[in-house]
Amino acid sequence: MPELPEVETVRRGLLVTIGGRRILSAVLNRSDLRRPVPPFLAERLVGARIGALTRRGKYLLIALDGDGLLLVHFGMSGRVTAGGADLPALRHDHLILTFDEGTVLRFNDPRRFGVIDYLARGEEDRHPLLAGLGPEPLEPGFDGVALGAALAHRSSTIKAALLDQKVVAGLGNIYACEALYRARLSPRRRADSLAPRQTARLAEAIRTVLEEAICAGGSSLRDYVQINGELGYFQHQWAVYAREGKPCPGCDCKKGVRRIVQGGRSTFFCAKRQR
DNA sequence: CTTTCGTCCTGACTGC
DNA sequence: TGCAGTCAGGACGAAA
Incomplete structure (x- = not known):
C-alpha cells in the first residue's frame, strides 16, 4: 500500500x-x-x-x-x-x-x-500513467479552491473521489481515511456537496497528514519498508485506519471507529465526529 | 463525460 | 498440523 x-x-x-x-x-x-x-x-x-x-x-x-x-x-x-x-x-x-x-x-x-x-526525458507529461494525474497535494498550488474545483460536479462519495488519482495525486486508502477524519467530513458525503470552508479544511488535512507521515518514514502495514529495511512508524499515529471498534481519539463516542465498505474498499471513520 | 465493477496477484490470516 | 477459503488493495479496462 x-x-x-x-x-x-x-x-x-x-x-x-x-x-x-x-x-x-x-x-x-x-x-x-x-x-x-x-x-x-x-x-x-x-x-x-x-x-x-x-x-x-x-x-x-x-x-x-x-x-x-x-x-x-x-x-x-x-x-x-x-x-x-x-x-x-x-x-x-x-x-x-x-x-x-x-x-x-x-x-x-x-x-x-x-x-x-x-x-x-520530456515524455513525462505524455506518459499514459502520468498524463492524467491530478495536482500534487504538497505543492503550493494545492488548496481548498483547487480541491473544490476538482470535486465539483462529482456525484461519487468524497472517499471514492479522494482515491481517484485525477482528483489529487498520491492518496490511497489509508491517507484518504485519515484525511477525512482530520477534516471531520463523513466519507459518505457526495464529493460535490462540500462547502468552500470544508474543501479548505480537507485540503489542509490532506497536506498535514501526508507531511506527518513522511516525517514518520511512512506507514508499515504488511509489505512496506524503508529502503534500509526499517519499518515506517506512522501506523502508530493512525486515528481510524484499521482501528474498527476502538475509541476515536478525538471524541468520547460509544461506538468508536466504524468500518464500512465503499466501492469494495474498507473505510474507517467516526460517525459522530465526521459529518 | 462519470461511475461502478471485475480483474490482476500472492501472502497472511481464519476456521475447520 | 494441514488445508481450503477469504481478504487486502492500486489502477486499468469494460460496461452502464
Missing part, C-alpha cells in the same frame, strides 16, 4: 544511497508486472549514472544521465531496498541493480501490481 508518503520516503532514502552513482549491472528477473517491462530496460540502465530523483503522486522517477528516466510504481506490495552485495537474493526480486561502491538495489514485488518502465 505504498502511497505518497511511502514513495517519498523511498525517494529520500535513494537520494542518499544511490544519488550520483553509476549502475554497473542490471538484472531483470521477470518482466510480467502490471504492464510489461520494456525488454531493452536492462541494457539502457547499465553504465548510466543516477541523476535527479523525483516523485509524481505515487510514481518514483529516477533520471539517468543521457536522456532516460526510470519510472517505478510500487503497486500493492512493491518495495525497494538497498544493501550490500552480501544480501541474499529473495523471491520476487524482479529488478536488481548493482552500483559502483557495491550498493545493490532490489525491486521486490510479490503481487506484481507494480510497474517498472523506461521513458525519455
Whole structure:
C-alpha cells in the first residue's frame, strides 16, 4: 500500500544511497508486472549514472544521465531496498541493480501490481500513467479552491473521489481515511456537496497528514519498508485506519471507529465526529 | 463525460 | 498440523 508518503520516503532514502552513482549491472528477473517491462530496460540502465530523483503522486522517477528516466510504481506490495552485495537474493526480486561502491538495489514485488518502465526525458507529461494525474497535494498550488474545483460536479462519495488519482495525486486508502477524519467530513458525503470552508479544511488535512507521515518514514502495514529495511512508524499515529471498534481519539463516542465498505474498499471513520 | 465493477496477484490470516 | 477459503488493495479496462 505504498502511497505518497511511502514513495517519498523511498525517494529520500535513494537520494542518499544511490544519488550520483553509476549502475554497473542490471538484472531483470521477470518482466510480467502490471504492464510489461520494456525488454531493452536492462541494457539502457547499465553504465548510466543516477541523476535527479523525483516523485509524481505515487510514481518514483529516477533520471539517468543521457536522456532516460526510470519510472517505478510500487503497486500493492512493491518495495525497494538497498544493501550490500552480501544480501541474499529473495523471491520476487524482479529488478536488481548493482552500483559502483557495491550498493545493490532490489525491486521486490510479490503481487506484481507494480510497474517498472523506461521513458525519455520530456515524455513525462505524455506518459499514459502520468498524463492524467491530478495536482500534487504538497505543492503550493494545492488548496481548498483547487480541491473544490476538482470535486465539483462529482456525484461519487468524497472517499471514492479522494482515491481517484485525477482528483489529487498520491492518496490511497489509508491517507484518504485519515484525511477525512482530520477534516471531520463523513466519507459518505457526495464529493460535490462540500462547502468552500470544508474543501479548505480537507485540503489542509490532506497536506498535514501526508507531511506527518513522511516525517514518520511512512506507514508499515504488511509489505512496506524503508529502503534500509526499517519499518515506517506512522501506523502508530493512525486515528481510524484499521482501528474498527476502538475509541476515536478525538471524541468520547460509544461506538468508536466504524468500518464500512465503499466501492469494495474498507473505510474507517467516526460517525459522530465526521459529518 | 462519470461511475461502478471485475480483474490482476500472492501472502497472511481464519476456521475447520 | 494441514488445508481450503477469504481478504487486502492500486489502477486499468469494460460496461452502464
